Amino acid sequence: MKKYRCLVCNYIYDPAQGDPASGVAPGTLFESLPEDWTCPDCGASKADFEPMDDLRLAPSGHRSGELFD
Numbered sequence: 001m002k003k004y005r006c007l008v009c010n011y012i013y014d015p016a017q018g019d020p021a022s023g024v025a026p027g028t029l030f031e032s033l034p035e036d037w038t039c040p041d042c043g044a045s046k047a048d049f050e051p052m053d054d055l056r057l058a059p060s061g062h063r064s065g066e067l068f069d
């Protein structure tokens with residue numbers, strides 16, 4: 001399940017944990033959050049969140065340490 005990061009305060013919404021303080025059960029996808037859900041830390045709206053692309057950290061295709069000249 002994809003995590004989302006708050007652009008305002010860097011809070012991470014983890015679908016596996018949900019947001020119990022706001023009545024969001026664990027396992028709730030970000031996309032399934034109510035439109036009026038806001039960041040628990042700073043109150044930013046869903047529009048202020050971006051998906052975390054963890055695949056970007058481990059690109060396939062070439063090895064680290066390989067140099068191009």
Ligand SMILES: [Fe+2]
Binds near residue numbers: 007008009039041043
């Ligand atoms: Fe936030």
